[in-house]
Amino acid sequence: MCCESNHSTTIKQPDVLFSTSALRILAAILCIWLLIPVSMAETPKSDSVIRLATTTSTDSSGLLKHLIPSYQSETNDIVHVIAVGTGKALRLLREGDVDVVLVHARSAEERLIQEGYGVNRKDVMYNDFVIVGPRHDPAQIRANPNAAQALRQIMMGKHAFISRGDDSGTHKKETSLWKQLGLTPVGRWYREAGQGMGRVLQMASELDAYTLTDRGTWLAYLAKSPLEILVQGDQHLFNPYGIIAVNPQKYPDANYKGANRFIRWITSLKGQQMIGRFAINGKQLFIPMAMTQRAQVSEP
Amino acid sequence: MESLREASWNALVLLFTGDTELWTIVAISFSVSLRAILMATPFALCVAFALSHLHFPGRKFLISLFNTLLALPAVIVGLTVYMLLSRNGPLGDWKLLFTQTAMIIGQFILCFPLLVAVSHSAFKAADQRVWESARTLGAKPWQAMLTLMYEVRFGLLAAILAGFGRVIAEVGSSMMVGGNIANYTRNIPTAIALETSKGAFAQGIALGLVLLLAALLLNIFLSFFQEKGGTPQ
Numbered sequence A: 001m002c003c004e005s006n007h008s009t010t011i012k013q014p015d016v017l018f019s020t021s022a023l024r025i026l027a028a029i030l031c032i033w034l035l036i037p038v039s040m041a042e043t044p045k046s047d048s049v050i051r052l053a054t055t056t057s058t059d060s061s062g063l064l065k066h067l068i069p070s071y072q073s074e075t076n077d078i079v080h081v082i083a084v085g086t087g088k089a090l091r092l093l094r095e096g097d098v099d100v101v102l103v104h105a106r107s108a109e110e111r112l113i114q115e116g117y118g119v120n121r122k123d124v125m126y127n128d129f130v131i132v133g134p135r136h137d138p139a140q141i142r143a144n145p146n147a148a149q150a151l152r153q154i155m156m157g158k159h160a161f162i163s164r165g166d167d168s169g170t171h172k173k174e175t176s177l178w179k180q181l182g183l184t185p186v187g188r189w190y191r192e193a194g195q196g197m198g199r200v201l202q203m204a205s206e207l208d209a210y211t212l213t214d215r216g217t218w219l220a221y222l223a224k225s226p227l228e229i230l231v232q233g234d235q236h237l238f239n240p241y242g243i244i245a246v247n248p249q250k251y252p253d254a255n256y257k258g259a260n261r262f263i264r265w266i267t268s269l270k271g272q273q274m275i276g277r278f279a280i281n282g283k284q285l286f287i288p289m290a291m292t293q294r295a296q297v298s299e300p
Numbered sequence B: 001m002e003s004l005r006e007a008s009w010n011a012l013v014l015l016f017t018g019d020t021e022l023w024t025i026v027a028i029s030f031s032v033s034l035r036a037i038l039m040a041t042p043f044a045l046c047v048a049f050a051l052s053h054l055h056f057p058g059r060k061f062l063i064s065l066f067n068t069l070l071a072l073p074a075v076i077v078g079l080t081v082y083m084l085l086s087r088n089g090p091l092g093d094w095k096l097l098f099t100q101t102a103m104i105i106g107q108f109i110l111c112f113p114l115l116v117a118v119s120h121s122a123f124k125a126a127d128q129r130v131w132e133s134a135r136t137l138g139a140k141p142w143q144a145m146l147t148l149m150y151e152v153r154f155g156l157l158a159a160i161l162a163g164f165g166r167v168i169a170e171v172g173s174s175m176m177v178g179g180n181i182a183n184y185t186r187n188i189p190t191a192i193a194l195e196t197s198k199g200a201f202a203q204g205i206a207l208g209l210v211l212l213l214a215a216l217l218l219n220i221f222l223s224f225f226q227e228k229g230g231t232p233q
Helices: A002-012 A014-040 A056-060 A063-074 A086-094 A106-114 A147-156 A169-181 A197-207 A215-224 A256-266 A269-277 A292-298 B004-016 B020-053 B059-069 B074-085 B100-125 B128-136 B141-151 B153-168 B172-178 B188-198 B201-230
Strands: A049-054 A078-083 A100-103 A118-133 A161-163 A190-192 A210-214 A228-231 A238-246
Touching: A049 A086, A049 A256, A056 A063, A056 A078, A056 A197, A056 A215, A056 B188, A063 A078, A063 A256, A063 A269, A086 A100, A086 A106, A086 A169, A100 A256, A106 A118, A106 A238, A118 A147, A118 A197, A118 A215, A118 A256, A118 A269, A147 A161, A147 A169, A147 A228, A161 A197, A169 A210, A197 A210, A197 A215, A197 B188, A210 A215, A238 A256, A256 A269, B004 B201, B020 B059, B020 B100, B020 B141, B020 B153, B020 B188, B020 B201, B059 B100, B074 B100, B074 B172, B100 B153, B100 B172, B128 B141, B141 B153, B153 B201, B172 B188, B188 B201
Parallel strands: A049 A078, A049 A100, A161 A190, A161 A210
Antiparallel strands: A100 A238, A118 A210, A118 A228, A118 A238
């Protein structure tokens, strides 16, 4: 190592070293180190930050990127979007780590409100789930009007099926369909991925497998996938999105006011129209439902 | 599905057309990781020095501990920091979850054992006469420590670079405690994870290229310094 060649120099003139290089380096490190708190103070003030936990479907479809800049320009709020599965999002609200959640799991949402962790729940929009699978459809479920029966056929034929397996809204829906059938899916054909919707669609594409997906993510992902929609339109596949604010009595220091501002905005005429206008390749992804009459009109 | 060649090409286009979103992610990544490493380095060097030159009970155990912690998975660090900072956790009042500070804490913990272990071996490898002569010539212990640090500066630099390499590329802890918030806590690794999950491979590869480029620059920087240090022979 280079140090060995240097040590003789050091021994001859240690004072020079103390006074110059070593000290200068130390001073430089100290200066930078002392500057750090200044740069850390630049993080936004907490009363203008709204922490929104949401499902991967609203984020990766691009809906929030479409809505939030417009909301931020109208108010002084900054919205921090944390995209996780619905189960995790509800948990974040329950523990006071976020101020508002936008999720899709009606019964879990209601349970949270009953337990007193969330308030001011509003319906925001809906779309539906679809079962997608390989074009040649080995389980022959195409156009089956009953989603649960389609799943049964996949199970009977032991055709590959990818499950989210992550306690997300989509996973909760899938579980409820199996429960409806009274069946427990097990075996090599049934693969629990434990990943987000986009990743699961990729896996299904690669493995020529079936999967249950929300229409929003599917439309956003469509162009990259050889799969096709095989089952849709079953009333059990209805997929409503709700928004819930943190309970200020449980977490007084949460940004409850900001959460309510955001809820009011997203359920307002402006917010609802923006949701209705959001489309990928000319296809509308979500149908606004905060104003029921309007929702009826725009139903396809 | 776009081919690898296509994705790489699109990635280069994204990089050199000044895609602001991409460069914001890069800036966040570097600012967070640099701050983490700068904060960890002074402490880690002192600990490493103490482990190599002071004799106290439990020293051997501490050395083994730091060596073991080298294998610490980033997700475990993430989970621990998450549970500490969650509003229901012991440090919940600090309101740090899903902030850059939380990411810095996670990365600090991740790089600390690496910094200690590598710089400890650098101190060990140093010629012990440096310390002794400096002391004999009347240097105070802290002055002698600085002299020794100066002697092994390349070893210490290597430790810092290794630590930086670990934190700039880790996804588990940043994703968990940062929350991957756009324009705030989305850094290169979490963005790659997100873009891949969306099937946007070009973005992912572009970010990967930036990461590699940064690693390359750092290594060139290091070898430049080592050559410079070698010339007085």
